Amino acid sequence: MDRIKLRRAIARTPLAPVAAFPKRLRTIARYDAKVLRSSVRWLVKSREHHNYTYDLTPLSRNHLAWFVSVICDIPVKQVRAYLDEIESDDTLRQHLLAAIAESDRRRLADKEIRYARRIGWYAIVRAARPKHVVETGVDKGLGSVVLAAALLRNAAEGHPGRVTSLDINPEAGYLARVAPWSEVVDLVIGDSLASIAALDRPVDLFLHDSDHRTAHERREFDAVEPKLAPGAILLTDNVTITNVLAQHAESTGRRFLAFRETPANHWYPGDGIGVAW
Template sequence: MKRAILRKLKRNRLINGVRRVLYATTYYNPKYLQILKWGFSSKEDTNYTYELKDGNVRYLAQTIAAVTGEPFARVMGYIEEAQHDKELENHVVEAIKSSPYTAFADFRTGFAKRLGWYAFVRILKPRVIVETGIDKGLGAVILCAGLLRNKAEGHEGEYYGTDINPEAGYLLTGKYKAVGHILYGDSIKSLQSFDRQIDLFINDSDHSATYEYNEYQTIKPLLTEKGVILGDNSHVTDKLSQFSIENGRNFVFFREEPREHWYPGGGIGISY
């Protein structure tokens, strides 16, 4: 009887439409609660910080293991190394508190996909890293933390970040600045005058598709034979995928799943 009534109701276009809409909202209702909580508890307006779900962190480690050929356990170990680095965490929190931007930042790390950046640094042992668009320097400081770990193991490396904002990179201080440099000005102009070979390149500047693609074209002759590109904009454009196809490079994409945050997450495009 109940099935017969349900079938009859489904034949009514209005009733069935309302039923379907209500069912679909169950996938999104938790986000509205997270938005309300974030709206009154967070001070961030851009470049949101958050942690990844535990399962998503494992996906990240498995993706990097597949790309690099490293065992999953070793990749996961590097990620956990960054997660448990209290000195790094304290540095970020204290640097935010003492900056002029405390009214617009939360006192936490929330490295998210940048944990993957760190794992690449620990695995590849790059001599030169370039990141375009450093903002406050959250990516810069975790990348330099990886370089310092490498240095302690006998592998030298340097970080170069670019940003058009002369106030960018305020987190890159203390011991982390010993292996980090900031090039202020237009990223492409900075890259055009860059005279070192690049082992790891991270695109995170102007997120227009054209500018992103032009960055890849600019650094193409500077990449080492096994140079890796990480695209921070690959959840929005397909330009790193396109560049990879044109240049015979492999490409994979990892998507973030933020924990208890309304933002759907970005990701990492990996060209190798």
């Protein structure tokens, strides 16, 4: 009996799990070794302790382009142009590098500028041209600056807009406090639910990126619902953890899609973008 026939014969016997164990062990060992290498490299080279930044793999970036294309109903080539636009914005990149270097929190931030899924936020804002964006959860302000960059490009094309950035931490948003990006950012410090209730103009695009507990995420979407403009877009940065936005979309008659990013050369498995529209 040749080797192939022998393996097939063993596969049909009670010895199959035992025979397969060495191959299964090699498979998991190779996977764990890859994760361990990237983890050790990150521990040595990175300073970040949360809100990790990284680039996307080329495949993940391409899937993100198609994701935005479907949601915004525009050609994928246009989406790719938007992604290239934010990633090649050297003025923004130099500002971020300088702001990080001058910050009191510079010892907890990397010197490399990597946007990850935020390039998807940028492309959606460029395509949808919202007049008023609201984001909850600011941290350093990287997302705020990305949103502001898209709004400034839109304004240059005759479609002005502003972003209201909500965070409970008074030290949040230091990356978004420099012109010209700060000129379209309204940074509001306080509880997100109270701040949403106080909004005085319709919301065209809402992004949940604050407290990621399920109950709080649900309360934010419930709170913003009466504030939304017709055709508003809802985003969540919590889509890989909860089903809150999908449930909200179903209960309000919207469509829903989710994208999960794949980081390049990083131990973290990545987050994603959930969209209801």
